[in-house]
Amino acid sequence: MATTTTTDIAAPLPAAHATARARGWRDVARLVLGNRMAVLGFAIVVFWAAVAILAPLIAPYDPVDQDLKNRLHGLSAQHLAGVDGLGRDVLSRVMYGGRITLPVAFIVVIVATLFGSIYGGVAGFVGGWPDDIAMRIVDMVLAFPSLILAMAIAAALGPSVWNAMLAMLLVWWPPYARLARGQVLALRHREYVNAARVVGADERRILFRHILPNAHAPLLVLMTVDFGNAVIITAALSFLGLGAVPPTPEWGAMVSEGRELIQQWWISTFPGLAIFTVAVACNFIGDGLRDAIDPRLRSR
Numbered sequence: 001m002a003t004t005t006t007t008d009i010a011a012p013l014p015a016a017h018a019t020a021r022a023r024g025w026r027d028v029a030r031l032v033l034g035n036r037m038a039v040l041g042f043a044i045v046v047f048w049a050a051v052a053i054l055a056p057l058i059a060p061y062d063p064v065d066q067d068l069k070n071r072l073h074g075l076s077a078q079h080l081a082g083v084d085g086l087g088r089d090v091l092s093r094v095m096y097g098g099r100i101t102l103p104v105a106f107i108v109v110i111v112a113t114l115f116g117s118i119y120g121g122v123a124g125f126v127g128g129w130p131d132d133i134a135m136r137i138v139d140m141v142l143a144f145p146s147l148i149l150a151m152a153i154a155a156a157l158g159p160s161v162w163n164a165m166l167a168m169l170l171v172w173w174p175p176y177a178r179l180a181r182g183q184v185l186a187l188r189h190r191e192y193v194n195a196a197r198v199v200g201a202d203e204r205r206i207l208f209r210h211i212l213p214n215a216h217a218p219l220l221v222l223m224t225v226d227f228g229n230a231v232i233i234t235a236a237l238s239f240l241g242l243g244a245v246p247p248t249p250e251w252g253a254m255v256s257e258g259r260e261l262i263q264q265w266w267i268s269t270f271p272g273l274a275i276f277t278v279a280v281a282c283n284f285i286g287d288g289l290r291d292a293i294d295p296r297l298r299s300r
Contacts, residue, residue, distance in 0.1 A: 038288025052098030116176025183215030228282030
């Protein structure tokens with residue numbers, strides 16, 4: 001009679017789990033693509049990403065070239081979005097501005113998600129006093145409004161894009177840590193986790209191979225919505241003079257440049273519209289993902 005070993009029992013589990021996970025992602029993609037607002041949001045984000053990437057090829061003018069004779073001229077065939085106070089083409093600067101605002105927001109969200117997920121996941125999995133200490137650190141950071149704390153850190157470091165990004169990273173990870181910890185606490189006693197222990201999987205493998213990958217759904221929704229928030233905070237720091245420095249084109253800095261030129265509305269309006277559309281689009285995508293991932297919302 002053939003004997004069944006521990007290896008024989010454990011072998012089919014990863015393949016079956018991967019197949020089920022892939023099937024689940026296909027269902028989520030189908031539901032998201034069936035959500036018109038989510039598709040619209042995705043199209044808007046892709047549009048701005050493409051504009052930022054292709055800006056050197058499609059921008060009509062150099063973003064820092066000055067034409068003082070035509071300063072503050074309004075919309076025209078030569079300058080579709082007008083000219084700012086130094087004679088620079090606003091449309092070109094908006095196109096190039098996305099090359100700073102969008103990557104900074106993307107890096108902040110990705111790094112905060114990775115660090116926060118591991119930090120909170122390990123804390124929740126270990127439990128006890130290490131978990132208590134780790135969560136009190138999270139509470140300390142969350143006690144301050146993220147924008148105010150980021151402003152204070154950026155002001156201490158000095159105005160620059162890199163310092164603004166570092167300031168955001170230092171305040172951006174706690175929500176991900178708290179969410180990941182909650183997911184780990186909810187999943188660590190599930191049947192498949194206990195099965196992994198029975199077949200001899202070590203604790204580190206259980207956490208990083210079985211628990212955290214299954215805690216991704218709410219983290220993904222938070223990432224999507226948070227990208228829009230990161231765009232707003234990045235622009236806010238530059239608006240306050242703590243991010244990109246002149247003459248670098250950046251959406252928040254451009255809005256700041258036009259705040260004293262109310263009659264020349266186009267200087268602030270077009271970069272402001274870029275920030276607004278990206279933030280709203282991310283909320284559309286996040287809502288679509290939430291509805292697709294949460295089974296309780298699918299039948300509504």
